[in-house]
Amino acid sequence: xxxxxxxxxxxxxxxxxAEGEYMAGENTYRENGKIFAARIGLVxxxxxxxxxxxxxxxYVPRVGDTVIGIVVEVGFNGWxxxxxxxxxATLRASDVLERGYRPQKDNLLSxxxxxxxxxxxxxxxxxxxNPRLTINEPGLGKVSRGQLIKVTPxxxxxxxxxxxxxxxxxxxxxxxxxxxxxxGLILISGRKPEDEQLAIMAILKIEEESxxxxxxxxxxxxxxxxxxxxxxxxx
Amino acid sequence: MSKxxxxxxxxxxxxxxxxxxxxxxxxxxxxxxxNADGSAYLEQGRNKVLAAVYGPKEVHPxxxxxxxxxxxxxxxxxxxxxxxxxxxxxxxxxxxxxxxVIRDALEPAVFLEYYPRTSIDIFIEILQADGxxxxxxxxxxxxxxxxxxxxxxxxxxxxAAGKADGKLILDLMDLEDKYGEADVPLAMMPGIxxxxxxxxxxxxxxxxxxxxxEMAMEGCRKIYEVQKEALKAKxxxxxxxxxx
Amino acid sequence: xxxxxxxxxxxxxxxxxxxxxxxxxxRALTEYREIKIEPSIIERAEGSAQVHIGKTQVLVGVKIxxxxxxxxxxxxxxxxxxxxxxxLASPTFEPGPPNEDAIELARIVDRGIRESKAIxxxxxxxxxxxxxxxxxxDVYVLNHDGNLIDASALAALTALVNTKMFNYEMKNDEIVxxxxxxxxxxxxxxxxxxxxxxxxxxxxxPWLEEEHVMDARLTITTxxxxxxxxxxxxGSGYFTTQQILEAAKIAKEKAAELxxxxxxx
Numbered sequence: 001x002x003x004x005x006x007x008x009x010x011x012x013x014x015x016x017x018a019e020g021e022y023m024a025g026e027n028t029y030r031e032n033g034k035i036f037a038a039r040i041g042l043v044x045x046x047x048x049x050x051x052x053x054x055x056x057x058x059y060v061p062r063v064g065d066t067v068i069g070i071v072v073e074v075g076f077n078g079w080x081x082x083x084x085x086x087x088x089a090t091l092r093a094s095d096v097l098e099r100g101y102r103p104q105k106d107n108l109l110s111x112x113x114x115x116x117x118x119x120x121x122x123x124x125x126x127x128x129x130n131p132r133l134t135i136n137e138p139g140l141g142k143v144s145r146g147q148l149i150k151v152t153p154x155x156x157x158x159x160x161x162x163x164x165x166x167x168x169x170x171x172x173x174x175x176x177x178x179x180x181x182x183x184g185l186i187l188i189s190g191r192k193p194e195d196e197q198l199a200i201m202a203i204l205k206i207e208e209e210s211x212x213x214x215x216x217x218x219x220x221x222x223x224x225x226x227x228x229x230x231x232x233x234x235x
Numbered sequence: 236m237s238k239x240x241x242x243x244x245x246x247x248x249x250x251x252x253x254x255x256x257x258x259x260x261x262x263x264x265x266x267x268x269x270n271a272d273g274s275a276y277l278e279q280g281r282n283k284v285l286a287a288v289y290g291p292k293e294v295h296p297x298x299x300x301x302x303x304x305x306x307x308x309x310x311x312x313x314x315x316x317x318x319x320x321x322x323x324x325x326x327x328x329x330x331x332x333x334x335x336v337i338r339d340a341l342e343p344a345v346f347l348e349y350y351p352r353t354s355i356d357i358f359i360e361i362l363q364a365d366g367x368x369x370x371x372x373x374x375x376x377x378x379x380x381x382x383x384x385x386x387x388x389x390x391x392x393x394x395a396a397g398k399a400d401g402k403l404i405l406d407l408m409d410l411e412d413k414y415g416e417a418d419v420p421l422a423m424m425p426g427i428x429x430x431x432x433x434x435x436x437x438x439x440x441x442x443x444x445x446x447x448x449e450m451a452m453e454g455c456r457k458i459y460e461v462q463k464e465a466l467k468a469k470x471x472x473x474x475x476x477x478x479x
Numbered sequence: 480x481x482x483x484x485x486x487x488x489x490x491x492x493x494x495x496x497x498x499x500x501x502x503x504x505x506r507a508l509t510e511y512r513e514i515k516i517e518p519s520i521i522e523r524a525e526g527s528a529q530v531h532i533g534k535t536q537v538l539v540g541v542k543i544x545x546x547x548x549x550x551x552x553x554x555x556x557x558x559x560x561x562x563x564x565x566x567l568a569s570p571t572f573e574p575g576p577p578n579e580d581a582i583e584l585a586r587i588v589d590r591g592i593r594e595s596k597a598i599x600x601x602x603x604x605x606x607x608x609x610x611x612x613x614x615x616x617d618v619y620v621l622n623h624d625g626n627l628i629d630a631s632a633l634a635a636l637t638a639l640v641n642t643k644m645f646n647y648e649m650k651n652d653e654i655v656x657x658x659x660x661x662x663x664x665x666x667x668x669x670x671x672x673x674x675x676x677x678x679x680x681x682x683x684x685p686w687l688e689e690e691h692v693m694d695a696r697l698t699i700t701t702x703x704x705x706x707x708x709x710x711x712x713x714g715s716g717y718f719t720t721q722q723i724l725e726a727a728k729i730a731k732e733k734a735a736e737l738x739x740x741x742x743x744x
Contacts, residue, residue, distance in 0.1 A: 010470055012463045013344075013381050014389030014426035027386065029346070036426065038346065038386040040466050055470060057384035058272070058291075070486050082484070086291035086353045115487035127351055128302075145488060152384070211470055212477045268622050269534040270569050281523060285621065287567030310566065310574050315617040316524040316540025324563050324617070325576065358567035358574075360619075362538065363521045 003045055010211070011037040011052060018050050025051025041154075042211055055211055059085045059153040059183040061122050061131040066140075068148065068181035069133070071116045074108050081118065081133060084150065084183045089131040091120065096135060117143040119179055119187070146177075146189030147196050151207045153184035158210040159203055166206070166216055173223040174199040198226055238414050242399040249404065249411070251280070256405045258394070258454055263375070263465035265382045273383025275465070277375040280408055281365035283317075286375035288383040290355035299354070304347040306354045309338035311372055313361040333369050340373050340393065340422040340432035346386045355385060366409035367395050373422045373432065374458060381466055390462050391431060393422035394454035396447040398439060403446055405454045419444070421451040425459045483571050485691040493692050497677045504686065509729055511684045516633065516740055518641040526642025526663065530634040533686055534624035536568075539634040540617045541642045543663070545654060548604070548611040556603025556611045560589035562618035562631065569623035587711050588618060588632050591669035591700035594708040598639065599664035605647075605654065612644070614663070625686035628698050628711075629737075632671035637741045639665050668742050669708055670734035671700040674726050676716055681726055683733060697723065699730035703738065707731075 003018045005011060015037040017028060024030040027039040028050055037043065041054040061067075061083070069089060073080035078092040093108055112118065118133075119140050125131040135141045151159070159180065160167050171178055176190035176199045186203060190196040202219050209215055243249060253259070259280030268274035271287035278284075294300040311333040315322050326334075337359065345355065357379065359372040370393035377391040397407045399415035412418050417437025423430045430452075439447060493503050500508060512533030521527035526541035548555060562585035564572045577585070592598060603612035616638070618631045642663035645656050675685035675693035685693060694716025700709040707727060712718065718726075 010467050012390065012466050013387040014424065016426065029386075029388065031388075031427070036388065038388070039384060040381055040470075054384060056273070056382060070484055072484055086293070086350050088293055113487070115484055115490065117486045117488055143488060147492075148486065148489070154384075209473055209477055212474050214477070218477065268536070268567065269624060270622055271567055274567070283521065285567065289566075289570055292570075312565070312574075314538075314540060314563075314619055315561070315615065316521055316527065316542050319523070321542035321544055321615045321617075324561060356566070358565065360565055360567060360621075362540075362619075363523050365523070 003050070005043045007045060008042045010040070011043045012040050013038055017043055017052075018045070021048060023049045025049045027052035027054045027057075054154045055152070057152060057154045059083070061085055061087065061089070061125045062182070063122050063125055065122045065182035066119065066180070067122060067133070067183040068117065068119050068143070068179065068185035068187055069183075071112050071114050071118070074112070074114060079108065079112050081120070083131070083133075083181075084185055085131070087130045089122070089133050091118070091133045091135065095123075095133070112142060117148065117187070119143060119181070143187060146187045147200065149186050149188065149200055149203065151184050151186065151203065153182065155207050155210045156180055156182055156184065158215070159186075159206050161216060166219065169216070169220060170199055170202050170223070173220070173227070174202070194230065198223065201226070239410060242411055242415060243402060247402070249399070251408065255402055256450060256453075258406045258457060259408065261458060261461055263378060263461060264468075265378055265465050266469065271379070271383075273379045273381070273385070275375045275378035275382060277371055277378075279367070279371050279406075281363055282361070282368055282371045283363040284368065284371045284375045285360045285362055286372065286379040287358045288355065288376070288379040288385065289358075290383070291350040291353035291385070294352065294354040300352045303351050305345075305350040307338055307342050307345060307347065307357065308354055309334050309341065309357045309359070309376070311337050311359045311361075311369065313364060313368070317361045317364045333372075336432055336434065337369060337373055337376065341376055341380065341391055343429065343431050344377065344387045344389055344391045344424055345380065346388070349386060355380075364409070366407050366412040367420070369393070370395050370420050370422065374462060378462055378466060389424035389426040390459065390466075391422055391424055392455045392459045392462055393420060393432060394451050394458055395420040396451040396454065398437065398443065398447070403443060403450060405450050417443075417447070419447045419451060421448065421455065423452060423455050425456050483569075483691075485688045489688065490692050493689060494678045497680050497682060500680075502682065503688070508680065509683045509733065511733070511737070512686065514633075514737070514740060516637055518637050525644060526638040528634045528637035528641060530630045530637065532626060532630045532633075532684065534622060535626055535630045535686075536620075536622035537627065537630040537634045538619040538621055539631065539638040540619065541638045541663075542615040542617070543642070543644055544613045544615065545605065545610055546613045548608065553608040554604045555600040556598070557613040558589070558593060558598055558600065558616070559613065560585045560592070560616040560618065560635070562588065562620070564620050564623070568620045572623070583711075583713070584627055584631060585618060587628055587671065587698060587700075587709070588616070588635050590709040590711075591632055591671055592616070592635065592639070595667040595669040595700070595702040597636070597665055597667040597669055599666050602664045605649070610654070623687065625688070625690045626673055626684050628673045629671050629684060632669070632700065633737060633741065636668060636670065639663060640668070640741060668703045668738050669700050670737045671698050672730035672733045672737075673698040674729075676718060676722070681722060681729075683729065697726050699727055701731050701734045705731045705735070
């Protein structure tokens with residue numbers, strides 16, 4: 001049963017990846033017994049499963065994902081939140097107000113207004129309706145400070161690293177609190193804007209080089225170098 | 236511009252020195268616009284084409300949304316300064332027709348059924364035109380779709396064949412299109428050998444037409460290789476730089 | 480895909496920094512983003528130029544046609560400026576005829592060129608009352624990241640300075656082209672400088688998010704002698720006289736800097 005590329009080789013839409021008894025994993029599709037790539041990315045063959053780790057993609061909501069979003073509309077029963085996905089998400093007033101929503105008495109605008117940032121979880125989502133969010137869990141809710149950056153959502157696992165090694169290292173080196181949304185939005189909050197800039201630099205570098213090896217070492221080195229350079233400027 | 240006396244010289248070469256089955260020099264670049272979700276730029280001979288994709292996103296107005304798939308919208312448009320005589324920026328009937336056939340050429344490649352109730356908007360701007368802009372537009376738009384991370388069956392690539400001074404030629408430029416005997420633009424998904432755009436104007440025998448289609452498809456396959464390289468280019472350079 | 484709404488957190492941050500004389504991208508209050516100018520990029524047009532200011536990208540094409548003059552100025556060529564906010568430049572641009580933003584942009588660029596008499600229109604007459612040259616300046620915005628006015632004006636100026644017209648002679652009342660080209664007669668070099676008012680301070684060259692936060696904008700166009708030839712206030716806020724005069728002074732200086740990028744004197 002032939003495969004046509006090396007492991008982790010760069011493939012483009014339409015490339016024939018395998019022929020025969022293979023299963024079409026993510027970012028591939030099957031037609032006439034052949035498996036083709038559907039997105040640009042790195043191909044991976046695992047047992048009988050072919051998949052492509054996409055280098056270009058957008059976020060498709062999944063129940064349970066932590067996402068960061070911005071309020072774009074305040075309605076009668078809740079809010080509409082842009083979560084950087086093809087679909088606008090909704091947050092119901094009943095999710096936020098535990099004892100039930102009273103339209104006459106509760107002013108939704110005073111809780112969340114257009115332009116507010118929130119960290120939320122996807123509570124439900126299916127093909128027929130837009131994703132529904134919840135902020136009714138510890139660690140979720142309105143964001144009051146920090147810088148927001150956007151990366152390709154498929155790179156989030158790389159930014160987290162194996163067992164969280166990459167992201168823990170960045171947090172340590174930059175002294176920043178970092179919240180990663182599965183939707184590609186990342187919130188960085190540090191004591192000083194310079195610290196935040198450092199974290200942003202590291203994350204954007206990972207995004208650009210996510211398809212290469214030896215990344216963790218290079219990022220660690222880069223952060224240490226930058227910090228040295230800043231210390232020298234100050235003294 | 237007035238009609239040239241001949242489109243082929245004594246040696247059988249074309250007005251720009253090309254052989255009958257030779258493509259114009261072509262280069263492409265991906266991801267050149269900051270705001271668009273996906274974008275690409277292409278130069279083919281004197282054609283300069285820019286394409287951008289926004290989406291998938293919620294459809295406005297809402298009544299246009301389809302419950303089971305995304306809608307694909309396409310706008311082919313020429314800049315006023317792209318042609319010899321300044322063209323009004325208002326869409327002409329030709330641009331409206333081309334917008335439609337280009338959409339029909341790209342739609343078979345996109346997995347629209349993955350994103351119900353959304354729209355994928357494609358914008359093609361011709362910045363400089365010299366014949367074959369609908370084909371160049373399709374090739375550029377396909378790259379922009381892939382750059383936007385929209386899942387596709389294959390890239391779509393397009394090329395035109397035709398006839399000038401009695402001979403079949405590949406990749407017509409403006410003068411050949413205007414004063415030649417036939418023009419056959421064709422778009423395809425080379426991986427699955429599927430033709431998604433086919434038009435023809437002029438006069439050809441059945442045999443000539445068959446040969447013209449073969450020529451156009453050969454041209455498409457060559458351009459397809461350039462498309463793939465353009466899509467991979469950014470990642471290849473980054474990989475090389477980091478491995479030094 | 481993220482909407483164009485700027486989060487409140489960011490808006491607050493931008494305003495706070497400006498009050499302290501700083502900007503989110505590290506620029507000084509009167510500093511421009513990185514500017515890249517590419518002249519004659521569309522070789523088939525009579526003139527053209529592409530300008531990047533930061534990530535804002537504008538392409539201008541100049542076409543020269545012949546036509547009838549205006550009846551009240553029968554011995555002068557005609558200048559007409561049009562701007563297209565093409566949908567590929569921003570998720571907020573819709574296809575269709577120019578809206579008020581596109582029209583305002585075109586008219587501001589036009590005013591700078593016309594009032595400074597940048598083009599010697601009197602040299603573009605072929606047959607008084609019957610035939611003159613028409614200069615079409617088409618502004619094509621390709622990526623909107625704020626301050627379209629300055630980028631468009633700079634691209635228009637560069638395009639005009641690099642515009643070539645064909646040589647011709649009159650034969651039996653018909654225009655016959657002769658070999659060779661001559662430059663479009665450009666006598667002045669207007670440059671637009673746009674300010675945004677944020678937290679009662681003036682910042683030069685607002686980028687997109689600063690534009691979302693600003694309460695008003697002021698564009699001042701000066702010519703090669705530092706004379707003001709056109710002004711436009713936009714947005715629903717207001718300026719004090721002091722701010723306007725301060726802006727005029729800064730505009731003159733910044734315009735001189737930008738002018739050097741286009742015209743090597």
